[in-house]
């Protein structure tokens with residue numbers, strides 16, 4: 001006998017290990033590779049080098065000047081080309097001062113096609129979200145989007161996962177402020193945020209729900 005008897009099982013063991021390894025790889029991709037885990041830091045390149053740092057930061061434009069629907073409905077809305085032209089019909093649009101980036105705005109406008117901005121934040125269709133429900137109860141943009149006013153290109157700051165939503169729905173107080181301040185991303189509460197937040201819980205009657213049908217309807 002050239003080999004001991006147990007070696008007959010070697011191919012079987014190898015095969016079994018291979019199957020387990022393959023299953024693990026598939027699982028690992030599905031689990032760690034799924035959007036909820038790589039979405040933080042997601043920063044797609046946009047068709048025009050529009051900067052929130054310039055417009056919302058340095059020029060101090062209010063978020064609602066462009067995201068006009070944020071207090072009224074589910075979606076914040078991205079501004080139409082006309083909103084940009086309110087200023088860029090004049091600002092840097094001349095033949096000497098005009099830049100390639102500003103020219104893209106005029107090209108889109110004259111062709112009548114919307115600018116193809118790339119979505120940064122996107123929940124799966126089975127999850128329901130509403131901006132107005134949050135903004136009108138004193139939850140600031142900064143809680144969910146970070147310091148957009150300091151970003152040249154928007155980058156996802158939070159995971160937007162179910163666990164993350166629920167963390168705040170279970171304990172909203174530290175995340176609340178006067179609703180007049182929701183677009184002031186630099187504002188800080190001075191004292192204990194939870195104590196101040198409890199005031200606004202009463203004032204705005206804040207009771208976020210945690211049952212499944214709140215966000216899956």
Ligand code: HEC
Nearest residue numbers: 055056061062063066117118119120121141145148149154
């Ligand atoms: C002058 C117009 C303008 C102002 C003011 C402005 N934005 Fe925007 N915002 C845009 C445009 C255009 C886009 C799409 C391109 C991009 O993502 O940069 C955008 C995209 C975003 C996105 C990413 C949307 C997505 O695709 O998920 C967030 C978040 C955002 N803005 C938040 C804010 C906040 C917060 C403020 C106020 C501090 C603000 N914006 C002020 C024009 C504006």
Ligand code: HEC
Nearest residue numbers: 048049050054079083084086087088091092099101102105
């Ligand atoms: C309220 C006026 C205003 C609005 C509205 C506005 N901008 Fe601007 N934008 C400015 C000013 C002012 C500058 C700064 C110019 C400078 O610093 O030289 C600027 C700068 C820029 C620049 C950089 C200019 C360069 O050198 O290439 C780009 C690109 C730009 N804006 C795109 C947009 C887009 C796209 C929109 C619409 C979503 C928009 N802007 C809306 C006023 C505005």
Ligand code: HEC
Nearest residue numbers: 063067070075076077078121122123129134139140141144
């Ligand atoms: C409680 C968290 C939360 C707050 C507060 C919040 N957002 Fe969002 N935002 C989201 C989520 C989640 C999405 C993705 C929504 C989807 O896919 O339906 C989103 C998407 C967006 C988008 C992309 C497209 C759209 O119209 O929905 C913009 C622009 C935006 N937010 C701007 C803002 C601005 C400006 C504010 C503050 C005035 C704000 N958001 C406050 C969570 C928030």
Ligand code: HEC
Nearest residue numbers: 128129133137143160165168172175205206207208214215
């Ligand atoms: C930073 C805190 C915070 C985060 C993060 C947050 N929420 Fe909320 N949410 C609230 C508050 C506060 C309310 C208002 C509760 C009320 O009206 O009493 C609310 C209300 C809602 C409502 C309205 C419920 C109704 O009665 O119509 C929905 C839907 C919702 N949230 C979904 C989400 C989803 C989905 C996410 C995650 C993508 C999320 N929220 C993340 C604080 C938060």
Ligand code: HEC
Nearest residue numbers: 036122123124127160161162165166169210211212214215
């Ligand atoms: C505050 C909002 C909120 C509530 C309440 C909520 N969910 Fe979710 N749920 C979400 C969000 C946001 C996602 C992720 C969507 C995405 O990946 O874009 C999600 C994802 C899921 C998924 C997909 C798997 C995963 O983890 O991504 C399942 C299943 C699910 N929820 C079931 C439930 C059940 C069951 C309940 C009640 C016990 C519930 N949810 C309550 C917001 C909520």
